Amino acid sequence: MDTMRHVGDIAKATGLTVRTLHHWEEIGLLVPERSEGGHRAYGPAHVRRLYRIVGLRRLGMPLERIGSLLEGDHDVGAALREQLVELDREIEQLTGLRERVGRVAGALERGVEPRDGDLLDLIEVMTMTETYYTPEQRVRLEERHRQLGEERMEAVQRDWTDLIADAEQHRMAGDDPTGPEMRGIAARWRALVDEFTGGDADLRASLKRMYHEEGPERASRGAIDARLMEYVGHALRVTE
Amino acid sequence: MDTMRHVGDIAKATGLTVRTLHHWEEIGLLVPERSEGGHRAYGPAHVRRLYRIVGLRRLGMPLERIGSLLEGDHDVGAALREQLVELDREIEQLTGLRERVGRVAGALERGVEPRDGDLLDLIEVMTMTETYYTPEQRVRLEERHRQLGEERMEAVQRDWTDLIADAEQHRMAGDDPTGPEMRGIAARWRALVDEFTGGDADLRASLKRMYHEEGPERASRGAIDARLMEYVGHALRVTE
DNA sequence: TTGCTCCTCACGTCACGTGAGGTGGC
DNA sequence: TTGCTCCTCACGTCACGTGAGGTGGC
Numbered sequence: 001m002d003t004m005r006h007v008g009d010i011a012k013a014t015g016l017t018v019r020t021l022h023h024w025e026e027i028g029l030l031v032p033e034r035s036e037g038g039h040r041a042y043g044p045a046h047v048r049r050l051y052r053i054v055g056l057r058r059l060g061m062p063l064e065r066i067g068s069l070l071e072g073d074h075d076v077g078a079a080l081r082e083q084l085v086e087l088d089r090e091i092e093q094l095t096g097l098r099e100r101v102g103r104v105a106g107a108l109e110r111g112v113e114p115r116d117g118d119l120l121d122l123i124e125v126m127t128m129t130e131t132y133y134t135p136e137q138r139v140r141l142e143e144r145h146r147q148l149g150e151e152r153m154e155a156v157q158r159d160w161t162d163l164i165a166d167a168e169q170h171r172m173a174g175d176d177p178t179g180p181e182m183r184g185i186a187a188r189w190r191a192l193v194d195e196f197t198g199g200d201a202d203l204r205a206s207l208k209r210m211y212h213e214e215g216p217e218r219a220s221r222g223a224i225d226a227r228l229m230e231y232v233g234h235a236l237r238v239t240e
Numbered sequence: 241m242d243t244m245r246h247v248g249d250i251a252k253a254t255g256l257t258v259r260t261l262h263h264w265e266e267i268g269l270l271v272p273e274r275s276e277g278g279h280r281a282y283g284p285a286h287v288r289r290l291y292r293i294v295g296l297r298r299l300g301m302p303l304e305r306i307g308s309l310l311e312g313d314h315d316v317g318a319a320l321r322e323q324l325v326e327l328d329r330e331i332e333q334l335t336g337l338r339e340r341v342g343r344v345a346g347a348l349e350r351g352v353e354p355r356d357g358d359l360l361d362l363i364e365v366m367t368m369t370e371t372y373y374t375p376e377q378r379v380r381l382e383e384r385h386r387q388l389g390e391e392r393m394e395a396v397q398r399d400w401t402d403l404i405a406d407a408e409q410h411r412m413a414g415d416d417p418t419g420p421e422m423r424g425i426a427a428r429w430r431a432l433v434d435e436f437t438g439g440d441a442d443l444r445a446s447l448k449r450m451y452h453e454e455g456p457e458r459a460s461r462g463a464i465d466a467r468l469m470e471y472v473g474h475a476l477r478v479t480e
Numbered sequence: 481t482t483g484c485t486c487c488t489c490a491c492g493t494c495a496c497g498t499g500a501g502g503t504g505g506c
Numbered sequence: 507t508t509g510c511t512c513c514t515c516a517c518g519t520c521a522c523g524t525g526a527g528g529t530g531g532c
Contacts, residue, residue: 008485023522039486055363060337076359080345087338094334097300098327105320119316123295248511263496277504279512
């Protein structure tokens, strides 16, 4: 009774490729016998093992673990539970990723179509804020932005631009950072930070940490350089 | 102004590894300059590019695509939308996998703890039925099983065992498959199949296809071999 | 002789991790 | 001289896909 079957035969019956069967032999997962001519020969026991492999593979098991399970080295039930945990972890991670991408894509849809460079900036900022703010903080920030409204946000932006320009003028002029003009600027500065954070001390701390660890250039997206920050910082400290 | 920075420096500031920076240079994604001593030297432009890379990488983009995006070859918005579709596909696939594993694990919890060999059989059967039945059909099958109840299911199992044994006896005895006894057996056979499928023609067709493509041994889990199936098939055809 | 199946290398994939072995400035 | 950082190979990862080049039976 010639019950031995060829690779091509097996491949066709199972939907696997010949190369896959070769590979499984290479790693010792499913080692067929050989005919006189050196051709692979699969008997009923091989086929039985093969279908078990296919079943476990469909559950996403790595081939090495499948090998162990089939040798009876390990508990199949335990392996299944581990696999479940592993899959949940992967799904959670992918879902988080999808959310991130969705947020950027969402920002894209809501706003005007920005130029590519700006979009790359946006992605960079989102990455950075995700590093420094907790998810709850980010929610609070977004709420804060909504409260202020589009118009007020733009006004705040203009205020910042003006304030930074004013401060830079004083610095260039060599004015004393503890003098009366700079004290006034420090007060305006504080007010704007409060407007951004809504007076939330927690949020202000994260913002401060970001400025400290990333440096003012990156944190302010190039609006404030290190020398200006140093100069203003001086004024802020003396008026604290 | 020595604004150039070393690899180790950059690595520490960004949380990347030195090897990663090496790799990015190898593939031309981020190519620093070199100091006189042959050491990598990163300037502000490199750092800027680096943060954009990090941002895009956090969105799960492959490095090659990141390279294209940064060269301005492609539309960033379009890439984001593609990425979203891709991620949804992956999540869907993983979720399906998780469901499969969950079903097997669930069966494990509900029933008695089976021996490993039986569990491997179970996995194999689930794989096979998933290949031959549509999800809706599987739901109908489960409903059908619930309707019958545990007790009746076991009775059906016993009926099958008895019926197969009876048929095998006739076959061994060399009885005419179109004779009166085998006609009776064919009738009982049909009744049991109907009980299994609830008389659902669609389900019966899938079952038939499974027996045809996998062969009776595998489809019946070893209960019916090819010769017996052939013999009974004869009886079924003449009483159709 | 032509087709078909089978065989054995062996490189490529994706983004690095991990040594190995050695050099140059503080 | 000892530490520390830097450098360049080069193999390994996971499960095969994809040729290349050649052989044996119908």
